[in-house]
Amino acid sequence: MRNRRVDTHLEIDTDQGVVRCRKCRQVLCDADENYKYHLLCDRSPLQEAGPLVNDPSLYVDDDFEFRRYYCPNCAVQVETEVILADLPPIHDKEVYADSNAASEQ
Numbered sequence: 809m810r811n812r813r814v815d816t817h818l819e820i821d822t823d824q825g826v827v828r829c830r831k832c833r834q835v836l837c838d839a840d841e842n843y844k845y846h847l848l849c850d851r852s853p854l855q856e857a858g859p860l861v862n863d864p865s866l867y868v869d870d871d872f873e874f875r876r877y878y879c880p881n882c883a884v885q886v887e888t889e890v891i892l893a894d895l896p897p898i899h900d901k902e903v904y905a906d907s908n909a910a911s912e913q
Contacts, residue, residue, distance in 0.1 A: 814901055817879070817886040818843065834881035844897035847877040847886055857890055 810822045819830045825839045837846040854864055857874040864872045871893040877886045889898055 817884060818901070829879040829882060829884065829886070831884045832879060832882035834879055836879070840902075842897060842899040843901070844877055844887065844899075846880070848880050848883070849897075850876040850878070851893075852876070854890060857888070861890075 811819045812822055813819050813830070814827070817830055818827055818836075820827050820839050821835075824835075826835045827837055827839055827841075827843045828835045836843050852874045854872045854874050855861055861874075864870070872890060873893045875889050875891060875897070877888070877897075878884065879886055887900075889900075891898060
């Protein structure tokens with residue numbers, strides 16, 4: 809089995825072509841999928857992103873939200889994103905099971 813670290817919380821098993829949680833080794837999805845669709849997601853008002861985040865309504869009319877993504881098995885926080893409320897999760901990391909290294913975009 810050959811594992812490649814994608815980031816602090818994710819790895820890819822290049823033999824099986826899957827993405828898994830590095831903490832509990834839970835398989836999340838196939839390597840070519842957007843892993844965020846397979847995580848638990850907590851959607852919150854943008855202000856929960858931190859004390860330095862201003863109310864977006866001061867600048868734009870669109871609704872933004874703060875999303876936190878968690879492993880469905882061990883509940884480690886894997887990712888966060890600030891995004892327009894009506895958009896799907898950003899596919900921010902693409903991993904390739906058939907290459908020698910994981911790639912981030």
